[in-house]
Amino acid sequence: MSHHGLSLRGNSSMHSPTRSRQHESLSALARVTRLQKVLRLTSLEKMELFIALAGHNGAIARVIEDLDISLPSRTGYPALVLRELLRLPRNIETLTLHLPSTSPPTILNGLLFPRLTVLTTNLPHHCLVSFLTAHPGIVSLTVQACGARHTCPLRDLNLGRMSQLQCPARCLAGIAHGHVTSATVNLTCMTSMAAVAINALSTSPLWTLTIDFFADDYDILTRIAGAAPNLRKLKLLEKPRAQRRFHHTRRPWNDVHQWHLTLLRLPYLEELLLRTHLTVTGPRRSEDTVVSAWANGALSRTTRHPNLFHIALLQGTGVAAGQRLSHWFKTGSAWERISSMVVGSTHSFVV
Secondary structure, eight states: OOOSBOOOOOOGGGGOSSHHHHHHHHHHHHHHSOOOSEEEEOSHHHHHHHHHHHHHOTHHHHTOOEEEEEOOTTOOOOHHHHHHHHTSOTTOSEEEEEOOTTOOTTTTTTOOOTTOOEEEEOSOGGGSHHHHHHOTTOOEEEEOOOOOSSSOTTTTSOOTTOOEEEEEHHHHHHHOOSOOSEEEEEOOSTTOOHHHHHHHTTTSOOOEEEEEEETTOTTHHHHHHHHOTTOSEEEEEEEOOSOOSSOOOOOTTSSHHHHHHHHHTSTTOOEEEEEOSSOSOBTTBOHHHHHHHHHHOSSSSOOOOSSOOEEEEEEEOSSTTEEEEEEEEEETTEEEEEEEEEEETTOOOOO
């Protein structure tokens, strides 16, 4: 049985003028449809076809473990069709739902997946309250914009089981409850504060952290070191403020000596990834000098970082549409650039 996405293609014979012929055509197609564990649906037509095929061959739905439904954001859809579909695959472990903003708030009410452990969705948080309550087995949660003006609707839920969490900074304090090992913190508005989210993670055994920060947040690394000293992997993603009259070049890492000392407060850190819209280099400071100073220190008598072995930099090039991605690895006591390439401005920086 293949584990690739289920191929749901229409069949010209399905459009027979009589219902009996259409029924026979669907039944025949259902018998030859490959059973696959991963299903990705991107249109209403594919959803309707899946429902029809599963009606003739229940095994098509029963074997699915990973379900991804991603519909165009500006396209309407019948909510009843989606709910009918979601009642079919009872054994899914991973569920991804990217739905139009017109989705009703009760779209997930009453649905139950006993084996579900991973949920990723763009639905507003008030749509998830009853669903998360009914699924205590979920340990990995990825959500986007909250949709609430003030308090996040998920704040009062018992979500202490969550070990992997991705959510807006303003919601994290109400969701993280001391067991998070991997977190991604998104700044979804100009008034968001990474500091609040970092403090909320201080009681968790955090190993991996991806976090947005604004360019003028000069203490970002200091706060992270104080809250999560056991980090193994840290990804810092700079977000621009609203357009300002003056172009500021000050960054937290400009003082390479202080940046190095702060990295030493993360003694278990193995990987550091940084995205910035400027360059970390300068007329008197090459990239290899910067990387070496971060890891080994810039002074003659300094302490080398004990565990850091990988530094990735995604930085501006001075050209509007381009960024340079560099990967540096520790070889012995020295640092070597393994790769360097120009990538587009929308590069995902997934490492």
